[in-house]
Amino acid sequence: MNESADAASGRTAFIPMRDIEYDPREESAYECFECGTIVRVEDYPESCPDCGGSMRNRQTTFE
Numbered sequence: 001m002n003e004s005a006d007a008a009s010g011r012t013a014f015i016p017m018r019d020i021e022y023d024p025r026e027e028s029a030y031e032c033f034e035c036g037t038i039v040r041v042e043d044y045p046e047s048c049p050d051c052g053g054s055m056r057n058r059q060t061t062f063e
């Protein structure tokens, strides 16, 4: 018996999945503690544009 399998011919290219929304120019998203309003800005907002409440950075809330 002299079998030789040619495994090199069955290569598949690796295709990365990109179904996750991701913006590489990421602005920061801030969420209002009071009313839940989410704003996307580059600079930390001092207060909520809707109610004037305290804002927190959503990207630092991974706990």
Ligand SMILES: [Zn+2]
Binding pocket: 032, 033, 034, 035, 036, 037, 048, 049, 050, 051, 052, 053
């Ligand atoms: Zn608010």
